[in-house]
Amino acid sequence: MGRRKVSNPLALAVLALLNERPMHPYEMSSTLRERHKEESIKLNYGSLYTVVEALVRAGFIVAARTVRDGRRPERTIYELTEPGRVELYDWMAELVGTPAKEYTRFDAALSLLPVLAPGDAVRLLADRRLRLTAEVEAGHAARTLAEREGLPRLFALEHEYQAALRQAELDYVERLLAEISARTLDGIELWELFHADPDDPEASRDAVTAVQRELARGRWAGMRAILLREMGAHVPGGHPRPGAGSCPPATRSPSDPHRPEDPR
């Protein structure tokens, strides 16, 4: 568990629902679904029952009673306790008041983007742009529909927010795409060189001189050590400062056999 005794966001939803009225787990799940909350809070049965049990253990909710309809399986109805109510408010306060670091997949992908060849990156980013555009439009449509049905914005804030983020992502992808295509992105020569055909002697020579020019300008101190290993060359002047390095791109094409590790 993290700081909270029960850290799954689904638990927060359970607390919020039980703050409305007592319920049994399946009703929680169907209510969340009905209200489209499963779009912002990941819901699945396994987790739901695990989380309910954990909340009971933590004393945030209690089984109020069990009912049975005909020969259906018994349903246990839970209700919020006073500590549970406190936890609900405290947790909400934390989530709303303090931005938290989130690890998204696109972050991961961007941080490793240099492993792809620039051309591939452009194609794929264009793909993403297309799909994002479609999502943005779908979002507009959904909001229009909801408005027509009279759903006040208050109850769809999370979708508004998601729409804003998607738009920002789209904008960023478009900027990036433009800069790569126009070859104005700082570092693109290095990127291209790292993906140049290693059997082409001219490209290899270019790579070495380009890298040396970069280093002569004192650019990217942390890269020095990495480049030394990568290129088997020796560049004088200074040791790598810790914390100055970043992602070195992939240097080998798939067909290129790996070279032996650098001596230590």
Add this chain to the structure above:
Amino acid sequence: MGRRKVSNPLALAVLALLNERPMHPYEMSSTLRERHKEESIKLNYGSLYTVVEALVRAGFIVAARTVRDGRRPERTIYELTEPGRVELYDWMAELVGTPAKEYTRFDAALSLLPVLAPGDAVRLLADRRLRLTAEVEAGHAARTLAEREGLPRLFALEHEYQAALRQAELDYVERLLAEISARTLDGIELWELFHADPDDPEASRDAVTAVQRELARGRWAGMRAILLREMGAHVPGGHPRPGAGSCPPATRSPSDPHRPEDPR
């Protein structure tokens, strides 16, 4: 596991590193750290070794050899296999090309925002704005520093992206804050009424008439059923359409004892 045989993004980082050159796990972790990739790819030792083992099982990497320095524990050096290289490219293509749904905590919090009283929400959102502003500034400073050190933007794309998203979040929070404060947010009267003192007879009367006015306008069809249960009143005209509902706010103040469940 998801679609991938190994789905942890850390596995992607491992593949990317081994695409550069063979390494042992600890070196992977220190390299990721050195390059600041732990800021966009969650890294911890437990997961790293689990993931490496899983990649071996999947045939994406193999133990090339083991070395021992003096009396240190043996280090196993891994290298990428051809299927591993394919997986790396395929996975990157998926991540870059296709936007994926992410569940963030703030999404969850926003989707449950009505459980907080409007006043509390305003205070907390103002808090968030403050911290976000600080983060945005820290981001600028970091970029300036990196620039001075000569780190090409290409190797800090993920930070650029995160900065763009943070800015978008800040903008959204400011819009929302303004709208709540100015009471122009659609649905705010309902929100206030749901948090009105239930012992104040005037407020309660207001609540009923407000809700009935909403319903008379045909607003928020899906809310109908919820309100019926919540208020114990009966409003004629139509059953709730599935998929039209959203989040009903909390109706009880913490001191208010719960009422018995509605009869079925």
Add this chain to the structure above:
DNA sequence: CTCCGGATACTCGGCTGCGAGTAATTGGGG
């Protein structure tokens, strides 16, 4: 009256993720 699809209401086993714990080694200050 009977069949079938969809809703209801969970259960279960396995795997992943995590972070605290461990233990040896190196380096630098006194």
Add this chain to the structure above:
DNA sequence: CCCCAATTACTCGCAGCCGAGTATCCGGAG
């Protein structure tokens, strides 16, 4: 030359998460 802190390099066990599976019931078509 010795000691302590930091670094190197993992190990371990448990909790949580997941999603496929199960079993029952209801309502409408034929």
